[in-house]
Amino acid sequence: MDITKYIRCFLDSASILYRVERSPVLVLAVMLLLGTFIMPVELWLVKTLVDRVQAWAAPAPIGPILAAASWLAALMIINNIGFVPVPLAMTRLSEIGTLEEQRLLLYKTSKLPLTLVEAPRMKDLRERALQVSLFTVYDTGCQLLQVSLQSAVLIALMLAYGQWIPVIAISAAALLQMYVMGKSAASLERLSREQTSGSRLLRHYAALMTKREAAKEIRLFDIGTILSGRWLELYQRQSREKWTIVRSSELRKIGPELLMVLVGGLLVSLLVLLPGASKLTAGEFTLLFMALTLLLSQLKSLIGHAASMQTQYMRWADFRAYMNLEEDHRFEIHHALEARNTDTSGKAETANIGTVIRKYSDSITESPPNETVRGTSLEIRKLHYRYPNTERETLHDISLTIPSGCRAALVGENGSGKSTLIKLLTGMYMLDRGEIVWSGEGGRSLKDGKPGEGSISAVFQDFTRLFVTLRENVALGNLTEMHHDARLRNALRSAGSRLGDLDMQIGSPFGGMEPSGGQWQQIATARALLRDAGFVFFDEPTAALDPQTEKKAFDLFLRVTEGRSALLVTHRLGAAKLADVIFVLKHGRLVEQGTHQELMKRKGEYSRMFQLQASWYA
Ligand SMILES: Nc1ncnc2c1ncn2[C@@H]1O[C@H](COP(=O)(O)OP(=O)(O)OP(=O)(O)O)[C@@H](O)[C@H]1O
Known part of the structure; x- marks a missing residue:
C-alpha cells in the first residue's frame, strides 16, 4: 500500500481548504490531536483510581481517591462539551469544501478547449471529478491520523507491560482485514468509474422526461414509455453489477472479520493467562484490559477509515487528472470568475453569474468612449480539421x-x-493543419494570427439563453457598457428588438419575462453588437425570425457591419446575395467563391441551390 499517495491527497485537500478559510481547518486538526491525548490520560487516571481504591483501608484519608475520581470526571466533561467546536468546524468545512471544489471544476471547464469539453471521455472524467469531496478527504485523513496515533499509544502501552503476544496477534489480523477492505473499496470505486457514462445516460433520460425542451415531442409521440423503459433497464443493469461486486467483497471480508473477532475475543478473555499478568496490580490489570478493548475498537475504525481513504483517493485522482488537463489560454474567460469573491464577513462565496457581472461592472466607474470600429481582415490558408472521434476530415484544404x-x-x-x-x-477548436491569419487595419498582425481580445464578435445559432436581467444579458457582450443605458438600448434596437426595460428579469423558470425564440435571438444579436469588434460572425442569426423581422435583420446586418468585416452563415440565399463575396462549402471543401452574379454565371453549386430556393417563390 502506497501511503505517500494518501498523505499527498490529504495534504492537497487540506491546503485548498486552508487557502479558502483557515480557522475551521485549524480547529478540526487541533481538536482531533487533543482528543488523541485525552485517551491515555483517561486510562492512567482509571488505573490510579483503581489502585487507590484497592489500597484504601479505614481510617486512611479518602482525599486521594476523590482527587483521581474528580480528575476523571473533569476529563469526561471536557470530552463531552469541550469538543463543541468540532461539529461547527465540520459543517463549515463541508460547506466551503463543496463550494470550492465546484468552483475549481467550473472555472477549469471554462478554460478548456471546446473539443475537450465536448469529448465523451472528458464528460465522464468531469462527472467523476465532481464526486470528490475536499471535506471528506480532509476529515477522513484527520480521523485516520487520530486513530493511528491512538492505536500507536495503546500498542506502546501494552508493549510497556510486555504484552507483545496480543499486540502481534491483533496487528496481524487488522492488517489482513485492512488489505481486504481496501481491495473491496477499490473494486467498488472502479465499478463506479466504469458506470460513469451509464449514469450520465440515466440522467440524460431523466432530464429528457422532465425538461421543457423535450416535453412537446415526448407527449406528442408518446415516447415517455420508451424512455422510462430504457431508464429502468439501465438502472437495473447498473444495480445488478453493483450488487455482484458488493456481494463478492462482503463475502471476501467475512474471513478476516471473523479472525479479528476471534483473536480479539480470545485475547480479552485470556488476558489473565498472558505472560506477566499475574504480577499486575488491579489498576494495571484494568488499564491493560481497557487498552486491549480500546485497541480492538480503534483498529476497527482504522480499517474503516483506511478503506474510505482508498475511495476518496481514487476520486481525488480523477479530480487532479481533470484539473491538470491542458488549458486553452487563447481565450481567457474574464478574470472576475477566477477571483474568489469575498463578502463583508470575509467568508467565501461562490461566483455566480449574477454576482460576477455585478461586481465586475461595478468596478468600472468610467466607460471608455466608443472607439471607431476598425476593420479586421482574415486569411485562411490550407485549413484541415477532423473531429477527434471521427475517421474522415470534416474540413479539407480550405x-x-x-x-x-x-x-x-x-x-x-x-x-x-x-x-x-x-x-x-x-x-x-484548434486546427489540425493550416493557418488562420488575422490582420488589423493596414495589414498589422493582430495577435500572432489569433483574434485579438475583443476584435471578434459572434451571434451563434445556438446562442446562450441567460436567465438574468435584460441589461446583463446584453452587457455580457461588453461589460464596460453595463451602466450605459443608451448604448444598451441602441444595441437592442440595432438587433431589431423592441424590448426596453433593461432591468426586467428574463426567463420564466425564474419568474421573469419569457422571450420568444426570435426575441432571444435579438437579445443575442444585441449582445454581439455591443462589442465594437472589427469582425463579426453571424451563424444563422435569423433562423427564428419571421419573414418581416428577418428582412429587417438583414438590412440591419448590412448597416451594423458597415466598416467592419463580417461572415454570415446562412441557408437563405436571398440574404447571401447581399454579401460582397459568397463562399460555397460542399462536403467540407470550398467549391466556389465569388459575387452573386459571378456564381450565378458559373451555373455551379450556388446557382443550383439559388434556383431551387427561388422556385419555391416562383
Ligand atoms: N462534435 C462533433 N463530433 C463529430 N462530428 C461532428 C461534430 N459536430 C459536427 N460534426 C460533423 O461535422 C460535419 C459538419 O457539421 P457542421 O455542423 O459544421 O455542418 P453545418 O454546415 O454547419 O450544418 P448545418 O447547416 O446543418 O448547421 C457533419 O457531418 C457533422 O456530423
Missing part, C-alpha cells in the same frame, strides 16, 4: 480571404462544415 471591411457569406448544404469552420475561426 483557403480563403476576407479583406478588411468585406461582408462575406458562407453557404452550403446541411453538414457541409459551416459551423465547424466558424468554431475554428472563433478559436473554439
